[in-house]
Amino acid sequence: MTALRPHAEQQYADELAELSATDDRPRPPGWRLSPQAVVTYLLGDGAKITPKYVGPRRLMEIAVATLATDRALLLLGVPGTAKTWVSEHLAAAISGDSTLLVQGTAGTAEEAIRYGWNYARLLAEGPSPAALVPSPVMRAMETGTIARVEELTRVPSDVQDTLITILSEKTLPVPELTSEVQAQRGFNIIATANDRDRGVNELSSALRRRFNTVVLPVPASAEEEVDIVTRRVAQLGRSLDLPEVPAAVEEIRRVVTIFRELRTGLTEDGRTKLKSPTGTLSTAEAISVLTNGMALAAHFGDGVLRPADVAAGIVGAVIKDPVSDAVVWREYLETVVREREEWRAFYRAARDA
Numbered sequence: 001m002t003a004l005r006p007h008a009e010q011q012y013a014d015e016l017a018e019l020s021a022t023d024d025r026p027r028p029p030g031w032r033l034s035p036q037a038v039v040t041y042l043l044g045d046g047a048k049i050t051p052k053y054v055g056p057r058r059l060m061e062i063a064v065a066t067l068a069t070d071r072a073l074l075l076l077g078v079p080g081t082a083k084t085w086v087s088e089h090l091a092a093a094i095s096g097d098s099t100l101l102v103q104g105t106a107g108t109a110e111e112a113i114r115y116g117w118n119y120a121r122l123l124a125e126g127p128s129p130a131a132l133v134p135s136p137v138m139r140a141m142e143t144g145t146i147a148r149v150e151e152l153t154r155v156p157s158d159v160q161d162t163l164i165t166i167l168s169e170k171t172l173p174v175p176e177l178t179s180e181v182q183a184q185r186g187f188n189i190i191a192t193a194n195d196r197d198r199g200v201n202e203l204s205s206a207l208r209r210r211f212n213t214v215v216l217p218v219p220a221s222a223e224e225e226v227d228i229v230t231r232r233v234a235q236l237g238r239s240l241d242l243p244e245v246p247a248a249v250e251e252i253r254r255v256v257t258i259f260r261e262l263r264t265g266l267t268e269d270g271r272t273k274l275k276s277p278t279g280t281l282s283t284a285e286a287i288s289v290l291t292n293g294m295a296l297a298a299h300f301g302d303g304v305l306r307p308a309d310v311a312a313g314i315v316g317a318v319i320k321d322p323v324s325d326a327v328v329w330r331e332y333l334e335t336v337v338r339e340r341e342e343w344r345a346f347y348r349a350a351r352d353a
């Protein structure tokens with residue numbers, strides 16, 4: 001049996017071992033690697049270490065440096081800017097374990113952040129350490145590792161506030177057992193939050209003060225975005241064992257161009273203003289449109305990524321609201337796509353989709 005999606009520390013075990021063997025800089029207490037080596041792991045070294053994050057080095061340095069202090073890290077950004085991806089790789093590189101994860105939702109309860117009880121045992125034996133069910137955060141404190149909290153701003157604010165004691169006192173009291181769990185060195189928290197959710201449960205100022213915020217930007221240029229998409233599509237194709245489809249630079253470039261133009265509301269040449277659809281059209285969505293296209297081409301096409309393999313995916317990503325987005329898309333199709341000589345085949349495919 002093989003896992004459908006291995007954790008980062010499993011998938012990149014070789015790279016992590018290689019870095020650890022050659023890393024001669026000081027490592028903060030509880031860390032598997034030095035801060036320098038963690039940044040190299042994230043950005044790659046042009047040789048054996050592959051880039052995971054593509055973007056400003058400085059942001060990763062700030063993120064990693066934060067985790068070596070007593071402040072926690074908040075990764076903020078619009079959807080699809082690699083917040084979850086970066087947090088997983090940071091935990092893998094620093095702690096060798098990216099699995100201590102709390103998924104934040106409106107229904108996240110205090111037990112998910114502190115601890116719960118095995119009720120059968122609790123009733124039979126009363127409160128005892130054996131009846132206690134530690135949360136991922138509690139386990140990270142005990143083992144001196146990184147815990148991840150996804151979508152922190154979706155968590156109700158009274159539940160968010162349970163993190164305040166943990167982050168400021170580095171301890172988690174267990175009154176039922178008149179004991180506490182003291183965080184071991186190496187413990188810290190990485191939270192992610194979506195820009196668009198802000199205001200839903202704005203972080204309390206007390207909590208915000210315990211975090212350093214790093215805002216992950218959308219890719220700065222079309223070239224950078226094409227680079228990210230090309231890499232990730234190739235990686236995903238390999239891990240899904242898709243039959244080899246030659247990476248179709250032209251199709252990738254087109255998807256990225258369409259998404260960027262609609263996102264920014266302006267054509268690449270800066271000449272035509274466009275209406276933007278309601279969806280986000282993130283890099284992540286471009287990656288998934290292309291991965292689906294590759295699967296279509298491999299299984300039902302001639303093994304080459306054709307415009308028709310991506311057209312339906314693009315239309316599906318753009319039209320989230322069947323009324324207003326459909327109007328935006330039709331206008332884009334007729335005024336921009338149609339006019340581009342080299343996009344003829346795509347125009348026809350998109351019109352039929």
Ligand SMILES: Nc1ncnc2c1ncn2[C@@H]1O[C@H](COP(=O)(O)OP(=O)(O)OP(=O)(O)O)[C@@H](O)[C@H]1O
Nearest residue numbers: 052053054055079080081082083084085194283284
């Ligand atoms: N700058 C980037 N470098 C590398 N990969 C990126 C980058 N931007 C996006 N990706 C890719 O996009 C995909 C989605 O990223 P991820 O799920 O981490 O986004 P997110 O910011 O957590 O989004 P959401 O707000 O929807 O949770 C991942 O496969 C990731 O590799």
Ligand SMILES: [Mg+2]
Nearest residue numbers: 083084085192
């Ligand atoms: Mg995410």
